[in-house]
Amino acid sequence: MTRSPLILEPLFMIGPVPITRPVVTTWAIMAVLTLFGLLLRAHLANRPGKLQSAAELVTEAIDHQISEVLQRDPAPYRALVGTVFLFILVANWSSLMPGTEPPTATLETDAALALIVLASTIWFGIRVQGVAGYFATFAQPSWAMIPLNLLEQITRAFSMIVRLFGNIMSGVFVVGIVLSLAGLLVPIPLMALDLLTGAVQAYIFAILSCVFIGAAVNGENDPPQDEHRKWDTT
Amino acid sequence: MRIDWWTLGLQAINLLVLMWILSRFLFRPIAQIIAQRQAAADSILNEAKSAQEKAEAAEQQAHKMADDAAAARQGLIDAATGEAEKEKQALLSAARAEADTLRNTARKEAERIRQSEAALAEDRASRLAVDITARLFERLPPEARIDGFIDGLADGLVKLPQTTRDELGAAGSRVTLKASRALSKAEEQSIHTALTKALGRDLAFTVAIDPSLIAGLEIETEHAAVRNSFRNDLNRVVHTLTERGDSKDA
Numbered sequence: 001m002t003r004s005p006l007i008l009e010p011l012f013m014i015g016p017v018p019i020t021r022p023v024v025t026t027w028a029i030m031a032v033l034t035l036f037g038l039l040l041r042a043h044l045a046n047r048p049g050k051l052q053s054a055a056e057l058v059t060e061a062i063d064h065q066i067s068e069v070l071q072r073d074p075a076p077y078r079a080l081v082g083t084v085f086l087f088i089l090v091a092n093w094s095s096l097m098p099g100t101e102p103p104t105a106t107l108e109t110d111a112a113l114a115l116i117v118l119a120s121t122i123w124f125g126i127r128v129q130g131v132a133g134y135f136a137t138f139a140q141p142s143w144a145m146i147p148l149n150l151l152e153q154i155t156r157a158f159s160m161i162v163r164l165f166g167n168i169m170s171g172v173f174v175v176g177i178v179l180s181l182a183g184l185l186v187p188i189p190l191m192a193l194d195l196l197t198g199a200v201q202a203y204i205f206a207i208l209s210c211v212f213i214g215a216a217v218n219g220e221n222d223p224p225q226d227e228h229r230k231w232d233t234t
Numbered sequence: 235m236r237i238d239w240w241t242l243g244l245q246a247i248n249l250l251v252l253m254w255i256l257s258r259f260l261f262r263p264i265a266q267i268i269a270q271r272q273a274a275a276d277s278i279l280n281e282a283k284s285a286q287e288k289a290e291a292a293e294q295q296a297h298k299m300a301d302d303a304a305a306a307r308q309g310l311i312d313a314a315t316g317e318a319e320k321e322k323q324a325l326l327s328a329a330r331a332e333a334d335t336l337r338n339t340a341r342k343e344a345e346r347i348r349q350s351e352a353a354l355a356e357d358r359a360s361r362l363a364v365d366i367t368a369r370l371f372e373r374l375p376p377e378a379r380i381d382g383f384i385d386g387l388a389d390g391l392v393k394l395p396q397t398t399r400d401e402l403g404a405a406g407s408r409v410t411l412k413a414s415r416a417l418s419k420a421e422e423q424s425i426h427t428a429l430t431k432a433l434g435r436d437l438a439f440t441v442a443i444d445p446s447l448i449a450g451l452e453i454e455t456e457h458a459a460v461r462n463s464f465r466n467d468l469n470r471v472v473h474t475l476t477e478r479g480d481s482k483d484a
Contacts, residue, residue, distance in 0.1 A: 008238045020241045026248045033252065037259035044267045046274060052267075059264045075265065079257035087252060103245070108238050112245035116253075 008106060022103035029090050029103070058086075062206070069210040070217065077213060080120050084113060085206035092168055092198025095175070096191065102198075105169040107161065114157040117209045121153075125216030134216065160208055167201050356472050363468040367448050371464075379414055379449035380421050383462045387425070387451045388432035390460035398458045403437040410454050411439040414447040414463070425451065 010018030040055055048056060062082045066074035091104045103109040125134040138149040171194040178187045371379055391399065403409055411425065422441065429437045439453070450463025 007236065008241055017244070018238070018240050019244075020238060023241055023244045023248065026245060026252075030248060030252045030255070034255050034259065037256060041259050041263045044263055046267070046271050048267075052264075055260070055264055056268055059261060060268065063265075078261050078265065079253050082261050083249070083253040083256045086256065087249065106241070108241040109245045111237070112242050112249055115242075115246060116249055 008108065020106075020108075021101060022106045022109050025094060025100060026087075026091070026103045026109065029087065029094060033086060033090065058082075065207060066210055069207065070214040072217065077124070077210070080116075080213075081206050081209055084117065084209055085202050088113070088164070088202035088205050089199060092202060093195060095172060095194060095198075101172060102168055104164055104201075105172045107165050110161045110165045113164070113205065114160045117160065117212060118153065118157045120209070121212045121216045124213050128217040137216070156208075156212065160205060164201055164205055167197055171197055359475070360468060360472050363472065364446070364448060364465065367464050367468060371449050376415065377421075380417065380451070381424070383450040384425055384428050386462040387453065387460060388428040390462055391429060391432040391453070394458060394460065399433060401457060402433065402453075402455060403435075403439075406438070408438045408440050410442050412442045412444045412447060412452040412454065412463075414443070414445055414449055416443055417441050 008020040008022065010020050011024060012019050040052060043049070044052060059078075059082065062085060063074040063078060066072075066077050066081055070077065088104055091102045091109070093102075094100050095102045095105075104113075122134070125137070128134075129137070138146050140149075171190070175187045175190050175194065178190060391402070394402075417425070426437070426439075429439070444452075446465055448464035448468075450461075450466070452463050452466070453460045
């Protein structure tokens with residue numbers, strides 16, 4: 001029987017720190033992505049190969065989405081949004097590896113992602129609008145909205161956690177149940193569906209991150225007109 | 235439900251580290267290579283635009299040079315045409331002048347030849363008339379070649395101016411009387427009588443025979459001549475006919 005996804009058992013201990021399966025899987029994903037990045041950087045050329053073309057396509061798609069949502073230069077936000085998208089995508093698809101459980105099927109990983117996005121939202125908001133300017137946005141349209149806006153910051157982070165966790169965990173859970181009941185090849189359609197779900201969830205998480213950061217840096221997601229013009233010309 | 239805070243913290247750290255790694259080794263190099271390619275493409279486009287502008291300028295220059303060459307060629311053609319026209323007019327003028335000269339020369343030559351032929355014809359006509367007349371007179375008696383002309387000779391003397399008549403035979407001088415044959419004593423006496431009567435005084439003469447007279451008599455002095463002979467009449471007729479022919483030709 002499949003164990004509960006809400007309970008993490010440490011694989012080993014490093015001193016007092018318990019190392020669980022999602023952490024190890026995440027390290028593996030980090031290693032793969034790092035190796036991919038190093039290899040790609042070593043072979044970058046003005047005439048790109050297929051792998052470089054694919055990486056450039058993904059990078060330009062991320063930049064395009066950031067520009068569309070934030071109406072700003074995507075460079076400062078590319079690392080955060082790109083890393084969130086690539087990590088969630090690879091993590092979700094890691095379930096195709098036999099015996100591998102995606103880290104995003106655990107609350108801790110999703111919560112870490114959401115906390116990083118929340119912290120980045122506050123960081124970019126303060127950096128663009130200043131401390132007073134950023135916190136003044138919580139009083140929009142009136143002071144009475146401050147509690148609701150603060151609550152919104154928490155609830156939307158929580159919604160991101162639950163959405164990602166629920167979709168991925170349910171997929172893993174269903175595949176595990178079907179695998180235990182039906183046999184070796186029966187879960188394949190469900191695994192294919194998980195691929196689609198994993199890609200969609202990675203896209204949704206990245207886009208929501210852009211939207212939240214955009215609301216923080218532009219003030220209620222209302223970008224300045226000069227920024228509109230700047231990106232319309234590119 | 236239980237949250238493993240160690241795992242949450244480690245995952246947050248992992249994600250931050252991953253973010254740094256991907257930013258440094260993936261996204262930034264890719265963005266740089268894209269920017270470099272974009273810059274290279276812009277540079278190539280700018281160079282292409284510059285080359286296009288240079289090519290257009292060169293094309294315009296070539297067009298201008300072609301227009302200038304065409305204008306120069308047209309100028310040369312016009313100058314050559316004008317020069318040729320002048321040369322043609324000069325040649326035509328020279329040719330006309332030469333033709334006029336040749337025509338005048340030919341006309342003069344033709345006139346000379348015509349006059350020469352006319353003179354020759356006159357001479358032939360005179361000779362023919364003389365021959366005809368001589369043959370006709372050969373059928374007449376010899377006296378007819380003298381007797382019929384004595385009165386005419388006397389009339390010729392009468393018609394001379396008085397001063398000329400006075401000079402004839404003056405101071406005992408003798409005049410020459412030409413006859414187509416030798417005269418008999420009777421004929422000389424008849425002539426002497428008629429001349430004396432015409433002048434009103436005696437006139438001594440010497441007879442000279444000139445068969446070219448055909449028939450008739452002629453008196454010649456240094457200052458006057460009285461002709462009453464067929465030769466003289468034929469010459470007058472031929473001269474008159476020739477003058478008529480000339481007037482008709484003109």
